Amino acid sequence: MIKLENVTKKFGDFSALDNVDLMIPKGTSFGLLGSNGAGKSTILRLLSGIYRQTSGNVLIDGENVFDNTEIKKRVFFINDETVQFGTFTLKGLKNYYKGFYPNFSEEIFEELRNTVKLPEDKRIDRFSKGMKRQSVVITGLASGADFLLLDEAFDGLDPTMRIIVKRMLVDAMLDRNLTTVISSHNLKEINEVCDSVALVHQGKVVFNRDLDSVKGNIHKVQAAFAGDKNYEKADFEKYGILHYSRSQSIHYIIMKGSEEEIREKLAEKDPIVLDLIPLSLEEIFIYEMEGLGYDAGQLD
Amino acid sequence: MFDIDLQSRTPIYEQLYKRVVAMTVRRELRSGDKLPSVRELAKELGVNPNTVAKAFQMLERDGLINTVPGRGSFISGTNGAAVLKISRENFAKAVTNAYSSGLSEEEMIDEVRVTVTALKEKSSENTDDETGKNINDTGEKGDSEQ
Numbered sequence: 001m002i003k004l005e006n007v008t009k010k011f012g013d014f015s016a017l018d019n020v021d022l023m024i025p026k027g028t029s030f031g032l033l034g035s036n037g038a039g040k041s042t043i044l045r046l047l048s049g050i051y052r053q054t055s056g057n058v059l060i061d062g063e064n065v066f067d068n069t070e071i072k073k074r075v076f077f078i079n080d081e082t083v084q085f086g087t088f089t090l091k092g093l094k095n096y097y098k099g100f101y102p103n104f105s106e107e108i109f110e111e112l113r114n115t116v117k118l119p120e121d122k123r124i125d126r127f128s129k130g131m132k133r134q135s136v137v138i139t140g141l142a143s144g145a146d147f148l149l150l151d152e153a154f155d156g157l158d159p160t161m162r163i164i165v166k167r168m169l170v171d172a173m174l175d176r177n178l179t180t181v182i183s184s185h186n187l188k189e190i191n192e193v194c195d196s197v198a199l200v201h202q203g204k205v206v207f208n209r210d211l212d213s214v215k216g217n218i219h220k221v222q223a224a225f226a227g228d229k230n231y232e233k234a235d236f237e238k239y240g241i242l243h244y245s246r247s248q249s250i251h252y253i254i255m256k257g258s259e260e261e262i263r264e265k266l267a268e269k270d271p272i273v274l275d276l277i278p279l280s281l282e283e284i285f286i287y288e289m290e291g292l293g294y295d296a297g298q299l300d
Numbered sequence: 301m302f303d304i305d306l307q308s309r310t311p312i313y314e315q316l317y318k319r320v321v322a323m324t325v326r327r328e329l330r331s332g333d334k335l336p337s338v339r340e341l342a343k344e345l346g347v348n349p350n351t352v353a354k355a356f357q358m359l360e361r362d363g364l365i366n367t368v369p370g371r372g373s374f375i376s377g378t379n380g381a382a383v384l385k386i387s388r389e390n391f392a393k394a395v396t397n398a399y400s401s402g403l404s405e406e407e408m409i410d411e412v413r414v415t416v417t418a419l420k421e422k423s424s425e426n427t428d429d430e431t432g433k434n435i436n437d438t439g440e441k442g443d444s445e446q
Contacts, residue, residue: 029348163346170342170349192306195350212311212354263396274400279309 001026002047002147002179007056009042016042018203019056024181024196026146027173031190031211032183033285034200040183041079043200044149047181048077060147073101076145078136078153085124090135093124094142103144108168112138115164130156137161141168148172150182154189166193187281199285207288218242218284219262221253224273231269239265242287254279254287302336304345312347316355321386324364324375335365335373362386 002024009017017039024030032040045051046058052066060071088096090113098104113120116134118127124135133156140148148169154162172178184190190197191211198208225231233244236253239262243254250273255262259276266274279287304315323329335341338356342349356373359365364383366376398408 028350166346167343170339173349174339174342188307192312192347195348212313212351215309215311216314263400271400272402280307 001059001061002030002181003057003059003062004043004046005057005059007046007058008054009046009051010054015203017046017053020203020205022198022205022208024179026179027177028195029169029173029180029182029193031194031197032181032200033185033187033190033197034183035185038200039203040200041151042203044077044079044151044181044183047147048072048075048149050077074146075149076101076140076143076147077149077151078140079149079151085127085132085135088124089121090118090124091120093135093139097139097143101143101145105142105144109138109142112141112164112168116161130158133157134161137165141165141172144176146176146178148178148180150180152184153182154184154186169193187285191281199289201289214284214288215281216258218254218256218279218287219259220277220279220283221251221255221262221266222273222275222277223251223253223266223269223271224249225251225269225271229270235269243290302341302345306345306347312345312351313355313358316341316352317358320355320359320375321364321383325383325387329375331375333375335375337372 002022004020004022007017007020007022008015020039020043022043032043034040042051046053047060047065049065049068049072058065060075063071065071065075085093094106094109098106116138118131118134118138124132127135137153137157140150154165157165169178169180173180180193182190182193194211196208196210197214199206227249231251233241233246236244236251236255239253239255239257241253241255243252245252257265262276263274302316302319304312304319306312308315310318320329320335329335335356336344338349338352342352345352356365356367360367360373363376365373367373395408398411403411
């Protein structure tokens with residue numbers, strides 16, 4: 001299990017992370033969402049032991065990660081900067097990581113290398129950007145680590161490689177209870193792969209939730225009421241609305257709750273039209289942020 | 301066979317659950333039929349295996365499938381109380397939606413008749429060319445979103 005307790009990371013006067021608490025159960029896939037500079041990569045670097053926290057605890061299975069070789073053997077960080085390629089060939093890279101990760105699978109490595117057709121004897125620093133990316137990803141998947149950290153993982157991979165990675169993750173989660181932490185801008189990818197998500201904003205975890213409960217529990221309502229009832233925003237405030245607008249006789253309301261709950265609540269207003277419209281995950285996050293007092297424009 | 305909409309507001313596990321229920325209600329899945337494993341389904345759909353496992357757990361809880369360790373998950377029965385209960389709930393929901401959108405009782409009954417007639421025609425066509433069990437992609441798009 002991964003646990004961050006009151007973690008603060010400062011660079012000089014700047015707090016990259018400010019009192020962050022986070023818990024990620026074993027065998028699950030966790031998504032970190034947020035804009036550039038929000039603090040996502042800082043969390044991953046703390047978890048991989050590249051950074052040391054200024055205060056608080058960064059725990060994997062109960063132990064602080066920094067300077068802890070035994071724990072680091074169980075963590076792999078997939079990131080362009082992780083691997084200092086130097087003059088390594090892919091073969092050299094494989095042997096190097098094999099020496100560090102006790103469960104490294106040469107079989108998986110070779111299988112993946114053949115699938116993506118990467119040359120074994122060419123210097124990696126002469127690879128294209130995409131090939132370097134693939135090299136790190138296949139090394140990570142073959143590492144046998146219990147905790148896989150993927151920084152902007154799926155960016156820069158072609159569709160075929162994405163499918164391969166996803167399938168590999170399925171096997172690893174089922175076979176050895178792999179835990180993954182994935183940072184991304186891409187909600188679609190997070191939606192497909194993750195159990196839970198945290199939204200990171202200005203060094204803080206704005207919210208942290210089970211993806212299914214996020215999705216089933218927020219709706220966009222379009223409602224119209226009989227002409228003699230001239231409702232305004234204030235009449236709906238008590239339902240805990242996240243957003244309200246009105247165009248002619250149609251009221252647009254974003255509110256939390258399941259479909260049934262919302263219909264039940266609004267029944268007392270006697271609507272003549274009541275439609276619940278699907279929200280994209282992206283909209284959900286924007287409205288959640290608004291509800292918390294953040295300007296949605298700051299997201300990107 | 302279990303195509304789902306990854307972009308939908310409806311959680312993926314719920315879509316899978318409803319999908320299996322819908323297929324059972326329509327006898328596209330019959331008692332004793334084996335479901336794909338969590339692994340196969342997660343890979344095929346490109347989703348998290350925990351999500352698929354969650355759907356399977358709910359199906360098991362509601363008595364729709366029966367999981368035999370080491371062998372797989374099987375449909376338990378098409379006339380089970382759970383299937384009927386879910387069918388009734390879905391129907392009630394659809395009626396509620398239609399009512400709040402202003403459809404009258406008579407119009408709703410007409411709709412029911414038209415839909416059932418169409419379904420009967422379709423299923424007799426399917427039996428004719430013996431592909432009934434494999435056709436699962438027509439006329440049911442609404443099921444998961446009601």
